[in-house]
Amino acid sequence: MAKEDAFTRLIEALKVLPNVGPKTAQRMAYQLLQNNRDGALLLQQALADALAAVRHCRLCNTLCESEVCALCADSDRRDDVLMIVHHPVDVSSMEAAHCHDGRYFVLMGYVNPTQGMDLNQIAIRQLVERLQTSHITEIIIATNFTAEGDATAYVIHQLLKDLPYKVTRLARGMPLGGELEYVDAGTLAQAVYERRQVEDKGV
Numbered sequence: 001m002a003k004e005d006a007f008t009r010l011i012e013a014l015k016v017l018p019n020v021g022p023k024t025a026q027r028m029a030y031q032l033l034q035n036n037r038d039g040a041l042l043l044q045q046a047l048a049d050a051l052a053a054v055r056h057c058r059l060c061n062t063l064c065e066s067e068v069c070a071l072c073a074d075s076d077r078r079d080d081v082l083m084i085v086h087h088p089v090d091v092s093s094m095e096a097a098h099c100h101d102g103r104y105f106v107l108m109g110y111v112n113p114t115q116g117m118d119l120n121q122i123a124i125r126q127l128v129e130r131l132q133t134s135h136i137t138e139i140i141i142a143t144n145f146t147a148e149g150d151a152t153a154y155v156i157h158q159l160l161k162d163l164p165y166k167v168t169r170l171a172r173g174m175p176l177g178g179e180l181e182y183v184d185a186g187t188l189a190q191a192v193y194e195r196r197q198v199e200d201k202g203v
């Protein structure tokens, strides 16, 4: 089979972006090559720079440009409470709500119950490593109140239930199907303050 031409390969490459199908990718490719070649060069450089510089924080697994991110390096935060979230944007929401002064762990994904509960979608190995090198007594599972968030919370609880941690989950004061990212700071803070201990039978 002949090698695809450069334009086709660009369209294929653009389809790696979330919510970008073939038609949108084609429009983007035309826009970059026809109307905005300077923008395309900026994009090329920014992507190369970010790929070279950005990595996972050794402690919380978020993306950062040093071995340990600023929140993990902050010595004023509590070391005994660890909050587990899906995504770096959830850390931002929690920080904006000023309701958690402990540490974070970022799963960088969620378990999808409709696609076989694939644990490779979340950073389980990194979480286990994090727990082995810490003084944590309470773990707050702060996954979204969606099917994926509940499935992820269940998996995490199964992992932790025989270990000597108090395991809590955010109170269900949040809207059903609620994603932390879209919940206002007051509601989010309330859900953290009213968090409840997870029972042995599940979440």
Ligand SMILES: [Zn+2]
Residues within 6 Å of the ligand: 057, 058, 059, 060, 061, 062, 068, 069, 070, 071, 072, 073
């Ligand atoms: Zn960190």
